[in-house]
Amino acid sequence: MAxxxxxxxxxxxxxxxxxxxxxxxGINSVGVALVAETAEVTKxxxxxxxxxxxxxxVDYLRHRHExxxxxxxxxxxxxxxxxxxxxVDAYLTHPNLRINRGCAFLNAAAELxxxxxxxxxxxxxxxxxxxxxxxxxxxxxxxxxSESVAEHVFLLLEGAIAHIGIDDHNNRVQQVxxxxxxxxxxGHGDR
Numbered sequence: 001m002a003x004x005x006x007x008x009x010x011x012x013x014x015x016x017x018x019x020x021x022x023x024x025x026g027i028n029s030v031g032v033a034l035v036a037e038t039a040e041v042t043k044x045x046x047x048x049x050x051x052x053x054x055x056x057x058v059d060y061l062r063h064r065h066e067x068x069x070x071x072x073x074x075x076x077x078x079x080x081x082x083x084x085x086x087x088v089d090a091y092l093t094h095p096n097l098r099i100n101r102g103c104a105f106l107n108a109a110a111e112l113x114x115x116x117x118x119x120x121x122x123x124x125x126x127x128x129x130x131x132x133x134x135x136x137x138x139x140x141x142x143x144x145x146s147e148s149v150a151e152h153v154f155l156l157l158e159g160a161i162a163h164i165g166i167d168d169h170n171n172r173v174q175q176v177x178x179x180x181x182x183x184x185x186x187g188h189g190d191r
Contacts, residue, residue, distance in 0.1 A: 011049035014039045019060050023104050027057055027111045054116065057108070061121040064104050068094060069128070082140040082184055084153065087133055088177050091161055092170055102165030106158070130154045141184040153180045 007015070017039040021030045032053050036046045050056040072090040079086040092099065101107060105122045112118050133154050138146035156179055160172035 008049060010041050010045050014041060014046050014049055015059055015063055018056050019063060022060050023101060027108055057118045058121055061105065061108060061118050065121065065125045084133065084136040084140045084180055084184060085177055087136055088157060088173065088180055091157065092173055099164055103161045106162055137184065144184065149183045152183060
């Protein structure tokens with residue numbers, strides 16, 4: 001899911017600005033003219049780097065995934081058990097990704113048409129998170145049905161993250177952490 005390694009400095013600036021604006025204001029409300037102006041490049045430069053707004057959106061989503069995934073893996077490498085809770089915490093702890101509007105991927109999914117290639121990036125991201133969660137549950141609580149517990153925790157976490165943008169606090173994520181602890185301790189993921 002890697003974005004282009006040979007991105008020019010202007011392209012990186014455009015991607016950084018687009019990432020900030022798309023998350024803050026929404027993909028559909030941010031045009032390429034605003035991205036180019038804010039990044040202090042011409043629209044021609046933006047199109048030379050990305051080809052289209054659609055490709056810029058895809059690269060934004062890939063970039064967001066890579067930044068978050070790298071953070072997750074670093075947190076997991078440093079974490080003790082239960083590492084499942086580390087994944088929950090990683091939704092809140094990235095120092096450079098804002099979450100005050102909820103999940104960037106869920107927000108983008110709500111805006112993109114059904115045939116947009118960005119939806120594949122979103123699906124891949126969510127599948128990767130869900131799969132990593134199942135691996136962590138299996139590692140932390142071998143006696144439980146790891147797939148079932150992972151599905152419960154994943155759905156709870158997705159809803160809690162969506163609510164950050166509504167509630168303007170992360171209390172629901174803290175509740176997910178408590179529920180995940182209970183599921184890991186008691187093995188009630190199959191209920």
